Amino acid sequence: MVALVAVSLLSTRKLNRRFGGIVAVKDVDFSLEQGEIRGIIGPNGAGKTTFVNLLSGCFASDSGQIVFQGVDITGQPAWKRARLGIAYTFQITSIYPGLTVFENVAIGAQVRIRQSSKSKASPDEKPGLEEIVDNCLRLTGLDRSRTRLAAELAYGHQRLLEIAVNLAVDPVLLILDEPTQGLSVDEIEEFTGLLKCIRSNRTLILIDHNLPFVMNLADRVTVMDQGGILAENDPKGIQRDVRVKTAYLGE
Amino acid sequence: MMENSGKRSLALHIGVLALLSLLPFILPDYHHLTITRIMILAMFALGYNVLFGYVGLLSLGHAMFFACGLYAAGLPVYHLGWEVPLAFLFAVVISALAAALIGAIALRTQGVAFMIVTLMFSQVAYLATLYFSNVTGGDEGLVLPEHARRFEILGMLVDLTSPQVRYYTALGLLSASALIVYRWVNSGLGREWVAVRENESRTGMLGYNTFLIKLKAMVISGTLSGSAGAAYGLLFAYIGSTFASIQYSIDALLFTLLGGAGTVLGPILGSFIMFYLIDFFSGHTTAYLLATGVVLILLIMYFPLGVLGTLRKRWLHWLP
Amino acid sequence: MDLGPFLLLASLEGLVQAAVLSLSALGLCLVFGVLRVVNVAHGEFHMVGAVIAWSVSHALFGHPLFGFLVALLAAPLFVGVIAFTADRVILRKINHNPEATIVATIGMLYVIQQSVLIGFGPDARAMEPPFYFHVNFPWFGYSGYKLSVILMAVALLLMVWHVISRTRLGLLMRATQLDREMAQVFGIPVGWVYGLVFAAGAMLAALGAVLIAPIRQVHYLMGLDPLLMSFIVVIIGGLGSIRGTLLAALVIGMSDGIISMLFSPTLAKMISTLLVALVLIFKPEGLFGQHKP
Ligand SMILES: Nc1ncnc2c1ncn2[C@@H]1O[C@H](COP(=O)(O)OP(=O)(O)OP(=O)(O)O)[C@@H](O)[C@H]1O
Ligand SMILES: [Mg+2]
Numbered sequence: 001m002v003a004l005v006a007v008s009l010l011s012t013r014k015l016n017r018r019f020g021g022i023v024a025v026k027d028v029d030f031s032l033e034q035g036e037i038r039g040i041i042g043p044n045g046a047g048k049t050t051f052v053n054l055l056s057g058c059f060a061s062d063s064g065q066i067v068f069q070g071v072d073i074t075g076q077p078a079w080k081r082a083r084l085g086i087a088y089t090f091q092i093t094s095i096y097p098g099l100t101v102f103e104n105v106a107i108g109a110q111v112r113i114r115q116s117s118k119s120k121a122s123p124d125e126k127p128g129l130e131e132i133v134d135n136c137l138r139l140t141g142l143d144r145s146r147t148r149l150a151a152e153l154a155y156g157h158q159r160l161l162e163i164a165v166n167l168a169v170d171p172v173l174l175i176l177d178e179p180t181q182g183l184s185v186d187e188i189e190e191f192t193g194l195l196k197c198i199r200s201n202r203t204l205i206l207i208d209h210n211l212p213f214v215m216n217l218a219d220r221v222t223v224m225d226q227g228g229i230l231a232e233n234d235p236k237g238i239q240r241d242v243r244v245k246t247a248y249l250g251e
Numbered sequence: 252m253m254e255n256s257g258k259r260s261l262a263l264h265i266g267v268l269a270l271l272s273l274l275p276f277i278l279p280d281y282h283h284l285t286i287t288r289i290m291i292l293a294m295f296a297l298g299y300n301v302l303f304g305y306v307g308l309l310s311l312g313h314a315m316f317f318a319c320g321l322y323a324a325g326l327p328v329y330h331l332g333w334e335v336p337l338a339f340l341f342a343v344v345i346s347a348l349a350a351a352l353i354g355a356i357a358l359r360t361q362g363v364a365f366m367i368v369t370l371m372f373s374q375v376a377y378l379a380t381l382y383f384s385n386v387t388g389g390d391e392g393l394v395l396p397e398h399a400r401r402f403e404i405l406g407m408l409v410d411l412t413s414p415q416v417r418y419y420t421a422l423g424l425l426s427a428s429a430l431i432v433y434r435w436v437n438s439g440l441g442r443e444w445v446a447v448r449e450n451e452s453r454t455g456m457l458g459y460n461t462f463l464i465k466l467k468a469m470v471i472s473g474t475l476s477g478s479a480g481a482a483y484g485l486l487f488a489y490i491g492s493t494f495a496s497i498q499y500s501i502d503a504l505l506f507t508l509l510g511g512a513g514t515v516l517g518p519i520l521g522s523f524i525m526f527y528l529i530d531f532f533s534g535h536t537t538a539y540l541l542a543t544g545v546v547l548i549l550l551i552m553y554f555p556l557g558v559l560g561t562l563r564k565r566w567l568h569w570l571p
Numbered sequence: 572m573d574l575g576p577f578l579l580l581a582s583l584e585g586l587v588q589a590a591v592l593s594l595s596a597l598g599l600c601l602v603f604g605v606l607r608v609v610n611v612a613h614g615e616f617h618m619v620g621a622v623i624a625w626s627v628s629h630a631l632f633g634h635p636l637f638g639f640l641v642a643l644l645a646a647p648l649f650v651g652v653i654a655f656t657a658d659r660v661i662l663r664k665i666n667h668n669p670e671a672t673i674v675a676t677i678g679m680l681y682v683i684q685q686s687v688l689i690g691f692g693p694d695a696r697a698m699e700p701p702f703y704f705h706v707n708f709p710w711f712g713y714s715g716y717k718l719s720v721i722l723m724a725v726a727l728l729l730m731v732w733h734v735i736s737r738t739r740l741g742l743l744m745r746a747t748q749l750d751r752e753m754a755q756v757f758g759i760p761v762g763w764v765y766g767l768v769f770a771a772g773a774m775l776a777a778l779g780a781v782l783i784a785p786i787r788q789v790h791y792l793m794g795l796d797p798l799l800m801s802f803i804v805v806i807i808g809g810l811g812s813i814r815g816t817l818l819a820a821l822v823i824g825m826s827d828g829i830i831s832m833l834f835s836p837t838l839a840k841m842i843s844t845l846l847v848a849l850v851l852i853f854k855p856e857g858l859f860g861q862h863k864p
């Protein structure tokens with residue numbers, strides 16, 4: 001493929017967010033290219049979650065600018081950003097515990113159907129919905145739990161379910177906040193396979209404390225510390241970076 | 252599997268309504284009037300349940316929508332001599348507008364604040380019916396004039412003084428509302444409602460405009476409640492301030508909780524149980540209010556899913 | 572009457588109202604602050620307090636002051652026990668879930684109110700004031716008892732302030748209010764603190780009722796007004812803020828007295844309820860409360 005100029009999918013300028021006295025995100029300039037997997041790492045409290053929450057619209061930024069696919073989305077509410085194609089899985093799993101696995105994913109799929117048929121929806125809306133749901137369930141390996149209540153799933157499966165719900169929306173950019181937290185070694189391996197499989201037509205941001213996992217998947221890695229960006233490079237470069245070592249890997 | 256349970260539940264709902272249409276032949280006359288009232292109040296609770304049961308918003312002020320429909324139908328009939336069908340339609344529209352207005356303001360709050368705000372708005376509406384008593388008749392209310400007791404629709408003469416006519420009008424309205432709600436609940440709309448109830452922030456992050464979803468539900472809920480109010484006023488030819496009082500908001504909540512919030516038939520069942528429970532303990536207001544209190548406490552402590560909610564959880568998973 | 576004396580009279584009436592209001596609003600505010608729940612049965616605790624006061628003073632012979640003093644102890648004690656039991660039996664069962672608590676306390680409201688109706692009857696009854704004397708201003712005479720209500724309320728408020736800021740119970744309360752989980756970790760019996768605070772809130776309402784009973788009529792429906800007024804005060808004062816609540820009680824108690832002299836009480840209630848609902852929607856931190864951290 002011939003890339004003319006690397007057009008960034010998403011970029012931020014001088015993004016800031018405070019919580020009372022704490023500056024959680026400080027003057028962050030960030031840029032993400034179409035199709036890449038970006039890792040974001042950094043010590044606890046570095047501001048990773050807050051930063052991606054600013055991207056998804058969960059929190060409003062105090063100052064700065066966010067541009068997504070050439071559109072300034074800084075002031076837009078979360079649901080509008082989601083419609084533009086930004087999806088986010090929470091650090092603390094957020095699903096619909098009282099509904100079945102099928103219904104969980106159907107809620108995601110319904111947004112996609114609504115959007116794809118901006119005009120009057122086709123009368124055979126139902127098969128479209130079930131098809132999307134079944135695809136997402138198969139992809140995440142949850143197809144056997146289709147009729148179970150989400151609350152009854154094991155923790156790891158709940159995390160997968162949240163990803164399945166987000167995949168059903170068919171996002172352009174999928175932000176995963178510590179997806180491997182609480183997963184077993186085997187589960188992480190399977191999960192790596194899943195991400196390799198879904199990356200073909202999306203851009204991913206991956207926040208995680210499991211460094212081998214991030215280094216293995218990411219094309220580039222951004223290191224955050226104390227609300228700012230400390231370094232940004234390919235995984236090899238990051239592993240060699242002295243500043244990163246002292247701030248984070250060295251501990 | 253889905254198909255099958257869908258048919259089964261539709262059959263159940265239609266069966267219940269069919270049973271109601273047979274009751275007048277089975278039960279002695281004394282019950283007809285009672286059941287007519289129950290059915291209208293059940294329609295009110297049905298509307299309440301859209302908001303409380305499906306969207307998870309606990310309003311303490313639905314009496315204002317009931318009363319809004321009641322007055323919007325009754326006042327033009329009393330003061331301007333409108334025909335009954337026109338007044339009813341007018342009340343439906345006014346209730347929808349009122350619900351949209353109240354919703355747009357009150358839905359900025361959540362949880363407890365929403366409960367208190369709806370309670371206060373409703374109290375303001377109640378006080379307004381008292382304050383403007385030269386128009387509304389205040390506490391004593393107004394008895395609708397003779398011309399409002401019969402009207403012609405589609406070439407048919409409808410005589411509202413006949414208990415049978417009242418019964419089947421109420422049943423018709425209840426059935427229509429129940430089937431509409433049933434249809435919506437089982438569509439994409441119902442899915443949005445439940446999504447907001449179960450996890451609002453997740454729903455927003457998936458691209459749903461949750462405020463709009465809640466507002467639409469509020470309008471639907473308020474319109475159904477208002478239509479019930481209009482029907483009550485027109486069928487029984489009486490409008491008064493009591494229908495705007497807190498008591499009626501609590502009743503809607505009570506019927507819904509008792510029958511099972513978030514089930515289509517729950518509010519209907521709840522209205523019947525509560526009415527006959529009270530009837531059983533003699534019809535004094537004291538007994539009624541005391542029972543309301545006791546039942547509310549017991550429900551919330553031991554039985555928060557209500558009759559049908561519990562049945563659904565245990566056995567009938569397919570119940571909508 | 573001239574404007575000056577008229578305003579003095581209105582302010583005195585307003586002060587009496589504010590004094591009693593601040594007691595019951597403080598009760599509601601404490602419960603909301605610590606338990607994070609709204610007690611809709613608060614007004615009924617007030618009403619029961621007044622009914623107890625009337626019954627005690629009616630049953631005891633001798634000087635009315637004696638009956639009044641006994642009532643001042645008996646009413647809050649009785650109401651406190653009911654409230655404590657209700658909290659331990661009902662509210663604990665539903666985990667003090669805010670929405671379920673509202674439903675449960677609505678239930679309690681009906682149960683208490685209707686039980687009193689059955690036991691006490693539907694009539695309004697007057698309670699004899701503990702003493703009669705008139706304070707003579709140059710323009711009008713004024714009931715000495717009403718003046719003493721203001722003083723007693725201030726004394727009671729000082730006592731509450733002392734308990735909250737200077738005693739161990741107050742410390743436990745404040746710790747629980749700040750962080751329930753943390754308090755539990757440090758071994759504070761949170762369940763008991765909840766029960767005690769719920770009872771204390773009800774007792775404050777009852778105390779206010781004993782003070783007001785000799786001025787107003789005692790009636791089984793008298794709980795509604797203090798409930799709504801306390802709501803208004805607590806919301807305007809910034810939910811859970813004690814200082815804001817007291818300030819709001821003063822302002823609202825005073826202005827309510829004056830406003831209802833000028834307008835129809837129904838209209839006044841209508842407008843004030845509407846305004847307060849709007850405050851709750853657009854300025855939930857209240858008018859006098861500090862911003863939430
Ligand atoms: N809602 C909030 N209110 C107040 N402070 C917050 C809030 N969210 C985050 N913070 C503070 O902002 C800073 C950054 O937090 P953030 O959660 O973004 O870090 P993180 O890099 O995601 O950490 P972790 O690796 O532990 O998830 C921390 O000091 C945190 O205490
Ligand atoms: Mg984080």
